[in-house]
Amino acid sequence: MDFQSCVNIKKEWDIVGARQLGRDIAKKVGFGNVDQARIATAISELARNIYLYAGSGKVCFDAIDELNEKGLRIVAIDEGPGIQDVSQVMEDGFSTSGGLGAGLPGVKRLMDEFDVISRQGEGTEIKVVKWLR
Amino acid sequence: MSTLKLDLQTYKDLMKQYIETQNEQALYNAEQFSKHSIQQNISPDEIINVHFQALMELYPDVPDDIRNSMNFLLETMISYGLAYQEYQALREKQLELQSELSVAAKMQQTLLSTVKPEYNQLDVGATSHPAKQMNGDYYHFVEDQEGSLGIAIADVIGKGVPAALCMSMIKYSMDSFPEKRMEPSIVLEGMNRVVERNVDPSMFITMFYGLYDTKDNRFFYSSAGHEPGFYYSAKEDTFKDIEAEGLVLGVDRDTSYKQFEQQVDPGDMIVLLTDGVTECRSGDDFIEREEIAEVIRHYKHLPAQEITDQVYSHFERLQDFQLRDDFTLVILRREV
Numbered sequence: 401m402d403f404q405s406c407v408n409i410k411k412e413w414d415i416v417g418a419r420q421l422g423r424d425i426a427k428k429v430g431f432g433n434v435d436q437a438r439i440a441t442a443i444s445e446l447a448r449n450i451y452l453y454a455g456s457g458k459v460c461f462d463a464i465d466e467l468n469e470k471g472l473r474i475v476a477i478d479e480g481p482g483i484q485d486v487s488q489v490m491e492d493g494f495s496t497s498g499g500l501g502a503g504l505p506g507v508k509r510l511m512d513e514f515d516v517i518s519r520q521g522e523g524t525e526i527k528v529v530k531w532l533r
Numbered sequence: 534m535s536t537l538k539l540d541l542q543t544y545k546d547l548m549k550q551y552i553e554t555q556n557e558q559a560l561y562n563a564e565q566f567s568k569h570s571i572q573q574n575i576s577p578d579e580i581i582n583v584h585f586q587a588l589m590e591l592y593p594d595v596p597d598d599i600r601n602s603m604n605f606l607l608e609t610m611i612s613y614g615l616a617y618q619e620y621q622a623l624r625e626k627q628l629e630l631q632s633e634l635s636v637a638a639k640m641q642q643t644l645l646s647t648v649k650p651e652y653n654q655l656d657v658g659a660t661s662h663p664a665k666q667m668n669g670d671y672y673h674f675v676e677d678q679e680g681s682l683g684i685a686i687a688d689v690i691g692k693g694v695p696a697a698l699c700m701s702m703i704k705y706s707m708d709s710f711p712e713k714r715m716e717p718s719i720v721l722e723g724m725n726r727v728v729e730r731n732v733d734p735s736m737f738i739t740m741f742y743g744l745y746d747t748k749d750n751r752f753f754y755s756s757a758g759h760e761p762g763f764y765y766s767a768k769e770d771t772f773k774d775i776e777a778e779g780l781v782l783g784v785d786r787d788t789s790y791k792q793f794e795q796q797v798d799p800g801d802m803i804v805l806l807t808d809g810v811t812e813c814r815s816g817d818d819f820i821e822r823e824e825i826a827e828v829i830r831h832y833k834h835l836p837a838q839e840i841t842d843q844v845y846s847h848f849e850r851l852q853d854f855q856l857r858d859d860f861t862l863v864i865l866r867r868e869v
């Protein structure tokens with residue numbers, strides 16, 4: 401897959417950079433204010449997880465611009481320890497931020513498509529898509 | 534999408550009405566609008582957005598600073614929206630669990646149901662109420678052809694589903710005993726072995742087994758660490774504890790249980806209970822055992838079943854209708 405742009409995540413500060421780039425692309429695709437804010441929140445969650453649990457990784461953005469569908473694809477990739485039990489993590493109320501509704505289940509709600517591939521000891525790749533309606 | 538548009542229009546109209554009149558009617562409409570939105574699972578960030586859009590349509594010349602401040606507000610509300618949606622999802626899950634639990638509770642009720650025996654010379658009353666949906670208390674009557682009545686009463690320490698599952702096992706083991714007259718000590722020794730083999734050591738079960746011989750009105754009993762009941766002597770008008778020491782079930786597979794005997798005179802009562810009764814509290818204080826005896830004495834002119842029901846009502850009220858533990862009370866009274 402050929403990505404328009406990626407942001408490396410190493411420091412907490414990089415989360416802001418990822419949000420900024422994601423929002424700029426979302427704006428260009430044509431997303432309104434609410435969706436921009438939702439996309440930015442999803443990026444925060446993904447980037448913060450990389451920063452916290454994998455140490456480093458990257459978040460990549462890809463504007464989808466085809467004849468009958470427009471949207472934004474975001475892929476968060478790291479080579480960290482991997483997520484132990486994805487099903488459990490996707491349950492509401494599991495996140496350590498408990499009760500804030502955020503975490504990966506929140507990302508799933510904010511976006512239209514959500515996919516996780518995680519291998520223990522090898523890393524995690526989370527792919528999400530928001531469609532423009 | 535169309536419903537959201539419709540809502541935007543409604544919101545815009547309501548807001549306009551309020552801005553022009555500033556009357557209570559418009560505010561009441563706003564309340565109705567928010568209730569309706571909640572019903573439709575609309576999250577707070579969407580309301581902010583609708584407000585934002587309505588504002589733009591009504592006042593196209595809103596200064597940029599205000600616009601930006603609205604964006605800022607929207608951004609801060611996104612997480613609230615997520616928290617709200619999570620709350621909705623958890624609420625649905627909870628309702629699901631609740632209905633599963635009530636099916637389980639019904640099954641348990643059927644499973645644990647016992648027929649209250651009828652004798653001329655023995656008036657029997659029994660009542661059992663779980664603190665939560667499922668009951669960790671158990672009582673059971675066993676009648677045999679020779680005119681003896683066996684009464685089992687047991688309490689799993691702990692409550693809710695784990696206690697209830699444990700109780701179902703007790704019930705099945707009791708059912709597997711032969712239906713002939715059984716010595717209390719033998720019953721408890723058998724149950725002790727069952728529990729020792731099948732139950733997690735972290736769970737404790739106390740049990741009392743009594744055998745009432747209706748031919749000569751003698752009562753035999755043994756206890757496995759169970760809360761002592763009361764013996765009411767009509768002649769002396771006094772309550773005394775039914776003492777019977779014995780180890781709780783499942784601690785040591787070779788435990789033996791001592792058996793005791795009591796001659797029952799006309800008007801005398803045997804009161805068996807679980808610690809849900811003795812550990813009732815009024816405010817922060819545990820009630821005293823004497824208090825229970827006094828309440829029973831107060832109702833002793835009534836039939837046994839009514840006594841148990843009244844005593845339950847009394848303590849239910851005392852605890853503001855929120856039982857802390859499962860509550861079981863059985864009363865036997867010799868009539869003639």
Ligand SMILES: Nc1ncnc2c1ncn2[C@@H]1O[C@H](COP(=O)(O)OP(=O)(O)O)[C@@H](O)[C@H]1O
Pocket residue numbers: 445449450453454478480481482483484489494495496497498502503504505524
């Ligand atoms: N990129 C990742 N690499 C390794 N583990 C992760 C990653 N992302 C999430 N996890 C694990 O999944 C859990 C849940 O993540 P999340 O839903 O974001 O909630 P929170 O970060 O608040 O705990 C984390 O606590 C962490 O153990």
Ligand SMILES: [Mg+2]
Pocket residue numbers: 445448449503504
């Ligand atoms: Mg997280």
